[in-house]
Amino acid sequence: MSAFGLMPAAYRWFGAVVVLLVLACGSAALAWRIQDWRYGRQLAEQARLHGEALNQLNLAAAMQQQIEQGKRLTLEQQLSTSEQNHFRVLSDVQRDQDRLRDRLATADVRLSVLLDAADAASIRAVPPASGPGGVDPGPVRARLDPAHAQRIIAITDAGDRGLIALQACQAYVRALIR
Template identity: 55%
Template sequence: MTPVQKLAGLLVLILLLMAGAAGVAWQIQDWRMGKKLSEQLSAQNAAHQGQLDTITSEAWRQQKAEQNKRLATEQQLALQDQQHTKELSDAQRNQARLRDQLATADVRLSVLIEDSASGCNVPTTPGTAGVVHAARRAQLDPAHSQRIIRITDDGDNAIIALRACQAYVRAIAR
């Protein structure tokens, strides 16, 4: 073997040893960095999971609060509905009683009559209806009285329904 061949062989051997050392160093660095990266990822995952847990618990708390508000509003609306239903049934019962009294002539509707000629509000003859000395009145025909009562019934029902709608809108707006 010639010295050039020996030198070339030695050079190849040195290059192989250097490549092997570099490969081993590379592998060791890979293990160290892999372990370090794994620890960092583990820490990041733990922090991320903590943030997710916080966000999730806050979302659940907000959802529960919204459910409680909705339930409170529904209960309030149910109470208001019961109140308005009672008002409506009371008004209808009173209207029916008044209609019955008008039909049986227990009650008669009357209107004031202006008596500007005499200038005196005292009746000339005593009446059997009462001793009140006031303006003269004329009784309405029962059919007209029934129509007036029907109109006022519709108006009362509309007012009660309007109050119920307004209460509902106020409750929902809150």
């Protein structure tokens, strides 16, 4: 006899429903487990690919950072060289200006200006004596007062410094454009 035959008739329907329910739940649980394995493998593969993509992005960002750092170091070196050149030129001009100022102060050198020929004729009361061989005395010059000469040197010094600074700025802009 079968297991259904041993059951009372009133409970056979209940037993059949329980058996069908166990079969349905078992197949659902088995399908659920298989889907879990399959999706778990897919999620693991997706996580691995995502990690590799992030790693490649990190490597690219690090390489880009190294390139930018190299560019920055090169620019710093160029600016340092340019600044050294600018300082050298500026100190040379300042040294020359100081020498000229010292020579003016000790009266080694006197600044003079050319006079207009018409004004020169009115200033000369006595015409120059003609020397042997007809040597022309040259253009007429007027000497400047040492204080005025010092002011002129100070003005040209400021102008020279401005020109040197302008040349340094132009060199910097040219370097940036390149």
